[in-house]
Amino acid sequence: MSDCRRQWNREDELPVYLAGPITTGPNQRKSFGMFSSVEGAFDSKTIDFDNYAVGRKGSRTPRSGSRERLLDTGDPVGKTPSEPREGSLTNSPGDREDARTGVEVRFSTEKESPDGKNERLLIKGGRVVNDDQSFYADVYIEDGLIKQVGENLVVPGGVKVIEANGRMVIPGGIDVNTCLMKPFLGTQPVDDFLQGTKAAIAGGTTMIIDHVTPQPEDSLLEAFERWQEAADKRACCDYSLHVDIPQWNESVKYELELLVQEKGVNSFQVYMAYKDVYQMTDSQLYEAFSFLKQLGAVVLVHAENGDLIAQEQRKILGMGITGPEGHPLSRPEELEAEAVFRAITLGNRVNCPVYITKVMSKSAADTITQARRKGSVVFGEPITASLATDGSHYWSKNWAKAAAYVTSPPLSPDPTTPDHLHTLLACGDLQVVGSSHCAYSTSQKAVGKDDFTLIPEGTNGVEERMGFVWDKAVAMGKMDENQFVAVTSTNAAKIFNLYPRKGRIAVGSDADIVIWDPDSVKTITAKLQQSASEYNIFEGLECRGAPAMVLSQGRVVYEDGNLQTQQGTGRFIPRKPFPDYAYQRVKFRNQVKNKQGVTRGIYDGPVYDVIPTPKYITPAPSAKTSPTSHQPPPIRNLHQSNFSLSGAQIDDNVPRRSGHRIVAPPGGRSNITSLG
């Protein structure tokens, strides 16, 4: 052990900047087989790790690839993704060994507290990837914060050192959409905050933002506190909360204000679907948007046309279709696109940022893209499910499987959807990736076995989220690693005002860090997942890219397939209103968009007498709602007082267009207007 430590140290003394940029050529290093006898079990974490072989030019350091697992007190044979390949490795260990590096943990001086409670950590030799740039640097962590980033850091003794060996060191993922406590007919999802956050961490996500889903009539505050209490007890990683607004009235307003100003919530979800339950009318949405904008909150919208869905559901049930295929049939993607369009229109009118949760279809995504081209402040969030799979499974003969895919808006049956969404994600038209993780067991789903409208909605995805974005976007060449960081964490942090505390590796940020292994290949299966649900909708899909090590709050919580989480360690992260990323433009537009009335002379011509008894109500839409009939408009008051008309007439003689002629009508009413 001491031998190898020396060996490592010597190599580390070579400055990192001597290393060339990431090479794609063959590995220059040769293996001495140093550790091959120590721990063979973890050899095959990756096969070809040439790509990120970085630093230590000319170093002849042995890379056995095995890792010392000083922290790991448990049985190392766990859910290692590479298990299946072990056999082949043992046949030719030498060939493989030189081709890979690993993530190593060790202590620079003496071994201490192997339980993971070490407060000081140094990640050496990693390539720090932020959303804007990648660079080689060491990261020193103390008390859960990043204290230093750079080379040749001066760190105190006794620091636990993690050898990144040139791997990517990225900010921990932020999953902006989870529902770990969303009640459905009295039952809770099988993944609660403990199970859910464990799954999150196993997938490289170190922060979740969960949806508080109060029922109509419930108090938002109470619901929020309930959620917070549950999460404080159970969550293993930092979390924050969105609050869903199930209905709109005066008391809700008061609670929203409290939530924003005192509770650290800056995002609220409204529903355009779920008729007669959560759905809001356009007027209510307008009011909600206006109010939330004043508070500086981000409006999340579940965008589907609930009225039409209700109609379609009735129609589909009437046709005798009761299985899960009725779910996508009654919620065609058009309805999603329509609602997205409407939400954006509302957002534009109110001049309020709009965040579309769960972008599931091409047309919805295209609608967002177009709106952004026109300058609307709108954000789109595809979820793991829409990025990795499609809705063809709703037609599976296996009811339980088909039901597992039920979520709203539904997965699009168009198999090209995931690809399209990834493209938009890569080019920045969609900004963040959530998972909308809401896992129900099959028996819970079976509540709707005879009626698809009763199937609890929700899919898994918190664990697979980062992996699939890497696999489908980065590994395919659509996206670079910086954009990967942006969509998995940075943008989310910016939108929800957590930046740069979260979503960036920088001095002062929280030490939520993932060492990412871009080459790990694993096959998703419900057997090996952290989630408690029986079905995994990504079952059997191969996914390249996985976290090699996850740090949350400065502690190693996941390493090579082993979770070392502690429930209740997750902190609630309060968020301030008016996130710059969403509101800066809005503020400026507010200043610019000042509308002014035209100053005219008072119309003194004949006025047709309207029958006082409004047998015919005016077609003016707001006749009932507008305050006009009650308060005299200010301009008129000006006229009624001593405002003089004499000055205003001069410029009136300048015609605006050729059509400006003032007509003296045949009836001879030449005094129709006082002006012009």
Added chain:
Amino acid sequence: MSYQGKKNIPKITSDRLLIKGGRIVNDDQSFHADIYMEDGLIKQIGDNLIVPGGVKTIEANGKMVIPGGIDIHTHFQMPYRGTTTVDDFNQGSKAALAGGTTMIVDHVIPEPGTSLMEAYDQWRQWADEKTCCDYSLHVDITHWNDSVKQEVDNLIKEKGVNSFHVYMAYKDYYQMSNSELYEVFTFLAERGGIAQVHAENGEIIAEEQARMLQMGITGPEGHVLSRPEELEAEAVFRAITIASQTNCPLYVTRVMSKSAADIISQARKKGNVVFGEPITASLGTDGTHYWSKNWAKAASFVTSPPLSPDPTTPDYLNTLLSSGDLSVTGSAHCTFSVAQKAIGKDDFTQIPEGVNGVEERMALIWDKAVTTGKMDENMFVAVTSTNAAKILNLYPRKGRIAVGSDADLVIWDTDSIRTITAKTHNSAAEYNVFEGMELRGAPLVVICQGKIVLEDGNLHATSGVGRFIPCSPFPDFAYKRVKARKQLAVLRAVPRGMYDGPVSEFSMSRGGTPSASARTSPTKQPVRNLHQSGFSLAGPPTPDDVPIRPAGRRIVVPPGGRSNITSLS
């Protein structure tokens, strides 16, 4: 055909007419031929026609002879808060004839809560008394319930109405919810009607209006500020979505803005059956006049959706009209006197809405689209008459010059130049929104029902000769595609074994289930009954060995060991 027998054969000398030497322009081709008309019908077309003696002959001298225009959208004699629009059916149809339009389609607007049938009869009575040209009627559906449904059914089957107009604006008054729209569209699709929509988001408008008034904006500019074109585009998008869900042909009345037109053209590219109708005002002028210092002038432009303040809009709409993305043109002619408009002098929401345009329609399109080279003369015929006739299922009786068609013809003078002014127009309104505009192109001779009504600038219209033209349902132009799609789009359930695994207990308290239609959907469905009765699963369940997607096919036996979760697989 129920031709209103009483006034069917007015004794007029020019019963037989021959147009010699004209160039006949239909929507598909132009050719030189003579036209012989008798009894209000076109009897012969061709060269060297053999006609009886004593026929009045019109020398066209190579000028264009086109089918008379069909103005598919007018509001003559529309009641509004106890008053009516200044142009009644007589005045309005005279203006129409003067502009080369020989048929109008007026909107019947029943007050919410009143009978559609009564309103229809009322409009028929007014129109039969006064119109000078043939007419037909749209009926507006201002509220929706089962009795309205019945009336709509009757109107389609017995009264010759095939198009119904619904409103997405005018909150708390005409406006319909999405669910109602869905039901209306579904019903119309069954009966072969055309769903027309006034597309604007009424709820947001109401909020915006309240905001404008609060800001102290009470003049006509508040009208356009509170109805930005986005709201029109949004509603158009929504209407198209609903129509496509219900597989119902959609007709968007009054396309006033670029973005609304764009949405329609996108939807058409995707294959939706949707027609867009720009109106004379949106093709000819723009919304900058709302800011005019002259209140009366500004107010005369007030219509809904408003004219777009973007001055490039008319040009853009003409382009889309030329490319066929917009299908027909109306005028939405609905004129109020200044005194009537002045009801809203202190509150723009009270200004009666409507602009003129029935007289200017044809000339304006000729000037803006044909003389600028955007469209050819055949397209001009298509958008001014043929398409409208097709949508109303009147083709080829109207909208075409062919043997057997009605003798509604216009000899079009492509070179005449006129300046539009309220002084000389045939409408009774004091203001003309096209005031001062120079238009090239005008009708030289207008023949309506085989009689010359406009010649040498003199109008010889006779009040009350106009016949009601019944429109039959299921016009091919709109419904052929719809019918074919209906046959294709049959949804089928997946035959599965019954799920026999454990079912989680759920509280029936319905603490607000997220299931959208839990309250509205009939949860007892036929299929379940089938299972419960003697329906057999056809022996052993078919193994699910044909993977839909090979990669994700594995069936999981979950850790808990519940291997009997499904009966299949």
